[in-house]
Amino acid sequence: MTETATSDALVKLTKKDFESDQEVRWCAGCGDYAILAAVQKTLASLGAKREEHIFISGIGCSSRFPYYMNTYGFHTIHGRAPAIATGLRVARPDLTVWLITGDGDALSIGGNHFIHLLRRNVNVNVLLFNNRIYGLTKGQYSPTSEVGKITKSTPYGSIDEPVDPVSLALAAKATFVARTSAVDVKHLSEVLTAAHEHRGTAMVEIFQNCPVFNDNAFDSITDRSARSSQQMLLRDGEPLIFGEQKEKGIIFEGFTPRVIDHGGNGLLEKVVRFDKQDKHLAMLLAQLPYPEFPVPMGVLYEENRPVYEEALHAQIASATAKKGKGDLKALLLGNDSWTTS
Amino acid sequence: MKTKTLSRVAIRFAGDSGDGMQLTGARFTQETARLGNDLATKPDFPAEIRAPAGTIGGVSAFQIHFGDQEIFTAGDEVDVLVAMNPAALKANLKDLKQNGLLICNRDAFHEKNLAKVQYTTNPLDDESLKTKYRLVDVDISTQTARALEGLSLSTSGKEKCKNFFALGLACHVFTRNVDDTISWIERKFAGKEELIKANVEALRAGIAFAEASEILAEQFEVQSADLPSGTYRNLTGNQGIALGLIAASELSGRPLMYGSYPITPASDILHELSKYKNFGVRTFQAEDEIAACCSAIGAAYGGALGVTGSSGPGIALKQEAIGLAVSTELPLVIVDVQRAGPSTGMPTKTEQSDLLQVLFGRNGECPVAVLAVSQPDDAFETTLEACRIALEHMTPVFLLSDGHIGTGSQPWAVPNPESLAKISPPLVSETQAENFKPYARNEQFVRGWALPGTKGLEHRIGGIEKQDITGNISYDPENHERMVKLRAQKIAKIAETFPATRIVGDQEGDVLLLGWGSTRGAIEGAVKELRAEGHRVGYVHLRYLNPLPNDLPEILSRFKRVIVPELNSGQLRFVLRATYLKEIEGFSKVQGQPLKIREVKERVISTGAVA
CATH class of the missing domain: 3.40.50.970 (Thiamin diphosphate (ThDP)-binding fold, Pyr/PP domains)
Incomplete structure (x- = not known):
């Protein structure tokens, strides 16, 4: 027995060990494949145990994800995964919970739960697959679709303003907010690892292409050739620079951000240094309009704040320490009982 | 002072939402419970936290029915009504028995309050009220204020203690002790000495007033009920x-x-x-x-x-x-x-x-x-x-x-x-990991409960139709039908664990009253009275509404007629008729109020259901 236990502990699982026996049924070329592979690989690299990781999803293409993971998984109902994940964490704070959701699931039908999950800071990792379209219902515009989007339900173009998940998360007091893309697997894996390490809700927006209903939605940002000029990779403590030669930077004139060319003229010192614990900076960066400014990618914000379910269990522990473990007999009797004979 | 023994009494405390009637009723109830009476209560209050003062909509009431015998409901009518203002009187007088005790706070019967509920004259001065009921006309606010003179509380603070005056009065009339209430006040207002003093003084003033009052010439006592021995x-x-x-x-x-x-x-x-x-x-x-x-x-x-x-x-x-x-x-x-x-x-x-x-x-x-x-x-x-x-x-x-x-x-x-019996959920352990199937079932058609965190039982569940036994996603037509049936059979099999259905009263006969939920007291009370009057009536109260008990159809067949009283338009009746293809009569009341014993009796007798 001892031997088995020892060898068990030594066996490090591989990516393959996290793949379930179910056939993956996303469309060919779907961005979800890359995310699935990155998650499986990340878990293997973290030395994770299969039984301790729970994948909870709502409804949508991305929400089929749990079926493809050889871990515990719960495919729930539209928009409600945050509430189910909260209940699970309250019952089982020992488990690691991943929440798989999409732009419609998290921001439309589940918008309320998304906000409350973030403000409570429940310890789950939220992977928000943003493809700016409804895929599973076959191509209606989503809450992240740009104004004027022509879809089956908006033949004259959509007229409602899209929501930005990163800005929304910051406003909802999320303690970890990141953005990455499915086509940059290295960056994706880095962000997944950082999300996993964070205590509290980690909200990761993942740009993900839907080749069938919204192909090339992020090409201008995520294409290999465009990345350096269209994205600004955030590194804690480093200046906010981008461009093919990293020649551009962001400065603030008062509260107004401006792009400058710092190359060779000694202006690098003026470029803002990124601090992931600076909420004001994160909110400003989240609001940078594209394409006038590049899209900030990476961990925009991280804060250490008490975790909801840990606080709940701390209350249980302190009440138990103060009053002693509950005695059912005394509870049933109450303070005002009487006896008849 | 004479003391008269009564078998059972119903009292309703009614006042404005802010008058503390729920609290008064709850304390009276506690003192009554202590005396070993059986009892039932019915709080009735508006949804608005503070509806406009003095209006009918703002009336909050608490009714308690207690006795030396089994008490089935909070009472169809009341023997005593405490009305703290004109609105409370107007809204509740219809439920006071003729010659019942009516205690009113005269101080609140001023022009403004009377106008709010369309009283053109003060009903307390109306001779007919005095002939129909035993009116105890007390200036409760004034008496309370007088008792609390010398305390530093504000006038409005003193006014708020008037419910304890009313409680003291009622406790004296019905020979309730107030010791529990005094210690309750001390706990509730711990650290606020002035409030403790004020409320206790108001309570004592109520008792003293009742003792001295000529109108309240009698005291009443209700012997403790013969409840089965035990701790209550x-x-x-x-x-x-x-x-x-x-x-x-x-x-x-x-x-x-x-x-x-x-x-x-x-x-x-x-x-x-x-x-x-x-x-x-x-x-x-x-x-x-x-x-x-x-x-x-x-x-x-x-x-x-x-x-x-x-x-x-x-x-x-x-x-x-x-x-x-x-x-x-x-x-x-x-x-x-x-x-x-x-x-x-x-x-x-x-x-x-x-x-x-x-x-x-x-x-x-x-x-x-x-x-x-x-x-x-x-x-x-x-x-x-x-x-x-x-x-x-x-x-x-x-x-x-x-x-x-x-x-x-x-x-x-x-x-x-x-x-109490232990509850044993079908947990799956790590040792059962080999050949574990999430949707494999036991003889009760129940699947195992495999908890996340258990090594070797990793599996996926969800709202999509799943394959029998494996739980994998399945759109197979035959599998779906099988799963629909399995889920239904699993529920049906729960009935095998139910105890035999109990029939109260006649085990067969003319009428079976079939109830569920909060109508129990009214139906049981009615059955007791009907049987005392010689009718052959049985009564079944259903705890299990789905699945229904397996012995129910046989029980239904023992009676000529089945009547289902419900606080709806006939929902259980609809289910029973659809399930058993049997004529079942309904008795509906949809007024937001509990059923009364009298109503059930009338329904049974007036339709000729019993000879």
Whole structure:
């Protein structure tokens, strides 16, 4: 027995060990494949145990994800995964919970739960697959679709303003907010690892292409050739620079951000240094309009704040320490009982 | 002073929402319970926290019926009415028996208050009131203020103590002790000496006034009831449910997680449970009804006793999530403290109109177990039973209560926890990992509960149709039909665990009254009186509404007629007729008020149901 236990502990699982026996049924070329592979690989690299990781999803293409993971998984109902994940964490704070959701699931039908999950800071990792379209219902515009989007339900173009998940998360007091893309697997894996390490809700927006209903939605940002000029990779403590030669930077004139060319003229010192614990900076960066400014990618914000379910269990522990473990007999009797004979 | 012995008495305290009538009633109830009387109470208050003062809409009332014998309801009519203002008099006088004791606070019968309820003259000066009732016309506010002279409290602060004056008066008339109330006041206002003094003084002034009053020439006593020997406490239906949930958690070894969103009249369950953190109880006030239900499902998935509670409108919101728990076959208890609907309806008024909603209000073929609490002293046991079924049969279970049960109270024979049966959920252990199949079933058609974190049992569940046994996603037509049937059969098989159905009164005969939920007291009281008058009447009260007890059809066949009294338009009747293809008569009352004994009796007699 001892031997088995020892060898068990030594066996490090591989990516393959996290793949379930179910056939993956996303469309060919779907961005979800890359995310699935990155998650499986990340878990293997973290030395994770299969039984301790729970994948909870709502409804949508991305929400089929749990079926493809050889871990515990719960495919729930539209928009409600945050509430189910909260209940699970309250019952089982020992488990690691991943929440798989999409732009419609998290921001439309589940918008309320998304906000409350973030403000409570429940310890789950939220992977928000943003493809700016409804895929599973076959191509209606989503809450992240740009104004004027022509879809089956908006033949004259959509007229409602899209929501930005990163800005929304910051406003909802999320303690970890990141953005990455499915086509940059290295960056994706880095962000997944950082999300996993964070205590509290980690909200990761993942740009993900839907080749069938919204192909090339992020090409201008995520294409290999465009990345350096269209994205600004955030590194804690480093200046906010981008461009093919990293020649551009962001400065603030008062509260107004401006792009400058710092190359060779000694202006690098003026470029803002990124601090992931600076909420004001994160909110400003989240609001940078594209394409006038590049899209900030990476961990925009991280804060250490008490975790909801840990606080709940701390209350249980302190009440138990103060009053002693509950005695059912005394509870049933109450303070005002009487006896008849 | 003479003391007269009465067998049973109903008193109603009525006043403005801010007059403290609920508290007065609750204290009187506690003193009565202490004396060993059997009792039943009915609080009746507006949904508005402070409706405009002095109006009919703002009247808050508390009724208690107590006696030296078994008390079935809070009373059809009252022997005593305490009316703290004209609105309270106007709204409640119709329920006071002729020659009943009427205690009024004259100070509140001023022009402004009289005008608010369209009294053109002061009814207290009306001779007809004095001839029809025994009017005790007291200037309660003035008397209270006089008793509290010398205390530094403000005039309005003193005015607020007048309910204790009324309580003292009532306690004296009915020979109740006030010692418990005094120590209660001391606990409640600990550290606020002036308030303790004021309330105790007001209470004593009420007693002193009653002693000196000529109108109250008599005192009444009610002998203690011959309750079976044991230890009792007074408790409300909502408290009974909360205690039942905690006990079920202990008996099953599963931590209790209660997810809820505040709603009248169910919120008290959340309030009650949130006190008991040292029992490991996890309460979660969710962002909405849907999240409340989903959090309980998430907790159940993790191995907890997951419970959500609400009332009708909230239940409607939870239904999709309940369907998920049906499909994933997870244990879940959904408490529905029903209120008058549809929509917002009358939040503080009682009704039994959610039965069809809980049976059929979900998409797809979606069977669940449904149990109903019948009265406050039944809440604990029925809750335990609902939890047993949920945990041992891996299914959502609805536990129906209603506003009348939830806020009403009764003496409850406190059980010894050691006498309660253990609850054994079908947990799957690590040692059973080999060949583990998430949707394999036992002989009760119940699947195993494999908890996340258990090595070797990793599996996926969800709301998509799944293959029998493996649980893998399946769109196979035959498999879907098989799963629909399996889910239905699993619920049907729960009936095999039910005890034999008990018939009260005649075991066969002319009429069977069939009830469920809070109509029990009224029906049982009516059956007792009808039988005393020589009628052959039996009575069955259903705790199990889905599945129905297997012995029910045979019982129905023993009676010439079956009548189902309900606080709805005939929902159980609809189900029984559809299930048994049998003529079943209904008796509906949909007024937001409990059924009365008299109403049931009249229904049975007036239709010639009995000879």
